[in-house]
Amino acid sequence: MRGLSGPAWWFVAGYGVSAVGTGLCYPFLAIYLHQFRGLSGGATAVLLLVLAGAAVPMSVFGGRLVDRHSPRPVAIGALLVQAAGWLLVAVGSGYPAELAALLVIGAGTGLFLPAVIPIIARLSATDAVKVRTMSLRYLALNLGLGAGAGLGGLLLGPAGAGTYRWLCAANGVSCAVYAVIVAARVPLPAGDPALRRARPVRFRPGLSYTLLLVAQLLLVTFGLAQVESGVPLAVRTELSGSTALVGGLYAVATLVVLAGQLPVSRWVERVHKTRALIVMLLAWAGAWLLGYAAEGLAGGSRVALLVAMMVTFALGECAYSPAFYTLLERLAPAGALGRSTGAAWAVFQVGNTAGPPVAVFLVGGAVPFWLVLAAAATLAAGLVLVVDRRMHAAPRPALAMP
Structure with a gap:
């Protein structure tokens, strides 16, 4: 490239x-x-x-x-x-x-x-x-x-x-x-002040960075982790799908990620990274609504909706890494990129670990599993929208001294 x-x-x-x-x-x-x-x-x-x-x-x-x-x-x-x-x-x-x-x-x-x-x-x-x-x-x-x-x-x-x-x-x-x-x-480029810093600056995460991490916790716990745990369980138990269907859905999603990663990344290059994340999360919400709609169908129609769900989710997933981590690097406090990314990866691990037990609790619960996932994706999109508004807000003019 x-x-x-x-x-x-x-x-x-x-x-x-x-x-x-x-x-x-x-x-x-x-x-x-x-x-x-x-x-x-x-x-x-x-x-x-x-x-x-x-x-x-x-x-x-x-x-x-x-x-x-x-x-x-x-x-x-x-x-x-x-x-x-x-x-x-x-x-x-x-x-x-x-x-x-x-x-x-x-x-x-x-x-x-x-x-x-x-x-x-x-x-x-x-x-x-x-x-x-x-x-x-x-x-x-x-x-x-x-x-x-x-x-x-x-x-x-x-x-x-x-x-x-x-x-x-x-x-x-x-x-x-x-x-x-x-x-x-x-080899890394020489001359970076971080290489010569005796002590790192104090880590003071701002509101936009904090909101981004909360959004990440939601998108991992109720998104990426559910694809690995909740979706197979829901398709198998609530939709009476076969193991062959589960495997086929994953094969489709994998092919979409492999084919779509570079084209989607070229789109991410051209838009603001907050906007790319919002589109991704709304696409995920739409994907989960397709899963919910599949519960009311049977046979080939149900399978078609489930395939569409996985394709939509996978296309959104292609935007995750290039958009999220570029935005994270931009919002990291000066001199604290390592701690900023370390905290983000810790949040990712927490969400990924919590995802499977959350799936067991949600599947078959009183509130439809797919609607919970769609609501979480929408909430995460709302948090990123706040970050977007803060990043695009015009600076307030300084008050003139009398």
């Missing part, structure tokens, strides 16, 4: 390599712990919560490190921590070893995420280049996860725990390879 520097291409390519490794084993982690290792459902849930929970405080801590030092060494160290964690899963034996391994992986993930946006910001000469780089990162993530999950599923089909351990080792290697790529091929 136009304007990307060599280091930016290397950073995105490394992201894709690491995503392939993640896809090899992360989607099958619960299956490995519960079926191959024989852990109870409760013990498996505890381990998965440790993995997600460790990332939340470490995202905040990682943001502080980014602001105090530089995002590049933080990213390299975090990737090596992740590599160590996955290798510990591969060689460890017993519940304590697995607990320690997932704690290490969660900590490494939390440390890495706050460094991503600052690195992209440093490597991007303009907002347009920033949008393109973030779009390519999201595309590399989806391609890598899909390719890795497909290969992992094929390899695990006729095999067992031993094969899964090798896949975890491969993921550890992919993290280490990415660390080498960042160290050798992703």
